[in-house]
Amino acid sequence: MIIYYNPKCSTCRQTKDLLEENNCEFEIRDYLAEPPSQKELKELIQKLGCKPFDIVRQKEPIFINEYKGKKITDAKWIKILSENPILIERPIVIEGKKAVIGRPPLLVLSLLKKRKKS
Helix, strand or coil: CEEEECCCCHHHHHHHHHHHHCCCCCEEEECCCCCCCHHHHHHHHHHHCCCHHHHECCCCHHHHHHCCCCCCCHHHHHHHHHHCHHHECCCEEEECCEEEECCCHHHHHHHHHHHHHC
């Protein structure tokens, strides 16, 4: 498992604690320090089963000041997210070919249930 993690985010910390409580082995990816490439974002969005805009943090000042209300293609959003990782919703937990946004953190349990069935 991989968790896209921001140490300043309480929801990220709660998700990390939940994974630890469930004895999950995981790797922490500080996506602000190590932003995902456009290729990684495409793969992540596919695993989430969503559109790029669905993982945009719409309350961030950069979104409000630069992108709110504009028509932007999926390809352009991927480029924007790669260049501005603060706009990526968090935490995101990846398990194999699936991923979930841990808002609320209990959503990551759906990955654990799928893991136990495999």
